[in-house]
Amino acid sequence: MLISCPHCGARDSQEFAYLGAADLQRPDGLEASLAAMTDYVYLRENPAGRLRELWYHRGGCGRWLVVTRDTRNHRIEAVEPARPKGTEAGA
Amino acid sequence: MRYSVFSLVSQALRGHQGWQPAWRNPEPKREYSVLIIGGGGHGLATAHYLASRYGITDVAVLEKGYLGSGNIGRNTTIIRSNYLLPGNTPFYELSMQLWEGLEKDLNYNAMVSQRGVLNLYHSDAQRDAYARRGNAMRLAGVDSELLDREGVRQMHPYFDYDNARFPIQGGLLQRRGGTARHDAVAWGYARAADQRGVDLIQHCEVTGITVENGRVTGVETTRGPIRAAKVAMVVAGSSSQVAAMAGLRLPIESHVLQAFVSEGLKPLIDGVVTFGAGHFYISQSDKGGLVFGGDIDGYNSYAQRGNLPVIEDVMEAGMGLWPGLGRIRMLRHWGGVMDMSMDGSPIIDTTPVEGLYLNAGWCYGGFKATPASGLCLAHLIATGAPHPVAAAYRLDRFATGHLIDEKGAGAQPNLH
Numbered sequence: 001m002l003i004s005c006p007h008c009g010a011r012d013s014q015e016f017a018y019l020g021a022a023d024l025q026r027p028d029g030l031e032a033s034l035a036a037m038t039d040y041v042y043l044r045e046n047p048a049g050r051l052r053e054l055w056y057h058r059g060g061c062g063r064w065l066v067v068t069r070d071t072r073n074h075r076i077e078a079v080e081p082a083r084p085k086g087t088e089a090g091a
Numbered sequence: 092m093r094y095s096v097f098s099l100v101s102q103a104l105r106g107h108q109g110w111q112p113a114w115r116n117p118e119p120k121r122e123y124s125v126l127i128i129g130g131g132g133h134g135l136a137t138a139h140y141l142a143s144r145y146g147i148t149d150v151a152v153l154e155k156g157y158l159g160s161g162n163i164g165r166n167t168t169i170i171r172s173n174y175l176l177p178g179n180t181p182f183y184e185l186s187m188q189l190w191e192g193l194e195k196d197l198n199y200n201a202m203v204s205q206r207g208v209l210n211l212y213h214s215d216a217q218r219d220a221y222a223r224r225g226n227a228m229r230l231a232g233v234d235s236e237l238l239d240r241e242g243v244r245q246m247h248p249y250f251d252y253d254n255a256r257f258p259i260q261g262g263l264l265q266r267r268g269g270t271a272r273h274d275a276v277a278w279g280y281a282r283a284a285d286q287r288g289v290d291l292i293q294h295c296e297v298t299g300i301t302v303e304n305g306r307v308t309g310v311e312t313t314r315g316p317i318r319a320a321k322v323a324m325v326v327a328g329s330s331s332q333v334a335a336m337a338g339l340r341l342p343i344e345s346h347v348l349q350a351f352v353s354e355g356l357k358p359l360i361d362g363v364v365t366f367g368a369g370h371f372y373i374s375q376s377d378k379g380g381l382v383f384g385g386d387i388d389g390y391n392s393y394a395q396r397g398n399l400p401v402i403e404d405v406m407e408a409g410m411g412l413w414p415g416l417g418r419i420r421m422l423r424h425w426g427g428v429m430d431m432s433m434d435g436s437p438i439i440d441t442t443p444v445e446g447l448y449l450n451a452g453w454c455y456g457g458f459k460a461t462p463a464s465g466l467c468l469a470h471l472i473a474t475g476a477p478h479p480v481a482a483a484y485r486l487d488r489f490a491t492g493h494l495i496d497e498k499g500a501g502a503q504p505n506l507h
């Protein structure tokens with residue numbers, strides 16, 4: 001599987017580390033109910049199909065990326081920086 | 092028909108013309124007392140124990156493909172009970188004891204072979220960790236032996252003992268561990284359950300779960316609706332998909348694990364060996380192929396096939412342990428989709444939907460669990476209370492903090 005890093009170009013998936021679902025919203029730690037925190041830490045949609053997920057380009061630019069991939073056939077639809085342009089540290 | 096040496100001889104004299112199919116192929120009835128979704132090892136074992144131990148025979152197993160088409164027919168057949176944590180050890184030991192009596196219980200040759208499982212260690216720290224696990228096993232009444240380097244060399248002289256980077260210092264041995272013929276386990280449970288009246292419905296995919304006022308009332312399938320007051324989800328790898336039909340989200344991600352088999356060889360390695368400095372394990376099947384595997388691919392997958400990086404990784408680890416493997420040709424490789432749970436341990440429990448049961452999260456170690464998993468789920472369905480050895484496998488442990496994390500890897504399924 002090749003992942004086209006927006007910074008480095010198409011690279012072997014071995015250069016990347018996988019975290020998992022990208023769109024989990026962390027509830028406010030102090031205010032959050034136990035149920036909301038449990039949901040965030042442990043429960044997953046785990047779709048058979050399109051999944052937005054976080055990959056880290058450890059063997060390249062060292063940036064976090066959001067990869068949109070079909071979990072049934074590994075077809076990659078989009079690769080974007082995890083932080084939108086202009087909001088990266090130092091930008 | 093009971094299988095015995097007499098049935099074999101009499102069939103041999105008649106040219107093997109009289110064998111009967113091992114189970115019926117019935118039409119689904121409109122209603123059952125208990126429905127089991129998933130005709131893998133765990134679903135079929137549940138049906139067998141419901142019928143044989145708890146006298147509940149008005150049961151159907153609904154399987155979307157053919158019996159044994161899932162992970163039960165894809166795994167590397169290793170059975171063992173060498174776990175560390177109190178939530179796990181008694182469960183896997185019960186499973187081991189059930190394996191030891193399985194063929195009598197089922198009247199079926201599952202080729203259970205207690206050829207030993209040896210985990211190699213390669214550093215002082217790893218030795219200490221293995222010694223701790225071995226002691227925990229002994230405290231729970233499970234056999235274990237800590238071998239030094241010479242002890243390992245006597246058993247397996249062909250490993251690389253001069254490897255400077257990953258020196259073999261010794262191993263933790265469970266002699267009662269070993270292998271079993273995976274599809275024979277599915278077939279044996281299927282036949283035994285069928286003989287007690289359980290309906291095995293193949294090519295019947297569950298497409299919906301009907302819930303009224305918080306109670307399950309049945310399922311929708313590709314062969315029409317079927318009613319039942321008790322429904323068990325036993326669909327390894329597809330658990331999130333099926334649970335979503337009842338509006339549940341699970342602490343599970345689906346990942347693919349690959350396995351490999353070599354060309355057939357004369358007896359070469361006796362027992363199961365795991366390499367502790369990378370992820371690699373190997374044994375030899377009775378047909379002669381070397382059966383081996385390693386890590387999961389590492390990202391969510393419903394593709395029943397794996398990718399090249401893990402293949403390379405497995406081969407490298409294999410060569411690190413046993414350079415002679417380089418002379419052997421690989422014949423086949425395949426993948427299976429498994430439920431990786433958030434703490435690496437399984438779930439056998441009721442759910443927030445009344446009458447709906449969950450058996451899931453077996454990760455890459457659910458084959459060895461097949462007998463105890465079936466027995467404990469049958470116990471829960473029949474009595475309403477968890478079986479004592481499976482009491483820790485609760486669905487709410489993720490909320491209460493009673494995780495069973497053998498590796499201490501945290502809520503990251505691809506690290507378990």
Ligand SMILES: Cc1cc2nc3c(=O)[nH]c(=O)nc-3n(C[C@H](O)[C@H](O)[C@H](O)COP(=O)(O)OP(=O)(O)OC[C@H]3O[C@@H](n4cnc5c(N)ncnc54)[C@H](O)[C@@H]3O)c2cc1C
Nearest residue numbers: 129131132133155161162163166167169297427457458459
């Ligand atoms: C490559 C590989 C190697 C492994 N090696 C080992 C090992 O050495 N030792 C070990 O202990 N474990 C091992 N495992 C893990 C073990 O195989 C699994 O944990 C175990 O088989 C899962 O339980 P099961 O047998 O019930 O699953 P399965 O056989 O997968 O059964 C689940 C069934 O549910 C069916 N299903 C799914 N959705 C639906 C639906 N909607 N309607 C109807 N039916 C449905 C599927 O078709 C499937 O037949 C390995 C797994 C793999 C993939």
Ligand SMILES: [Zn+2]
Nearest residue numbers: 005008060061
């Ligand atoms: Zn990059």
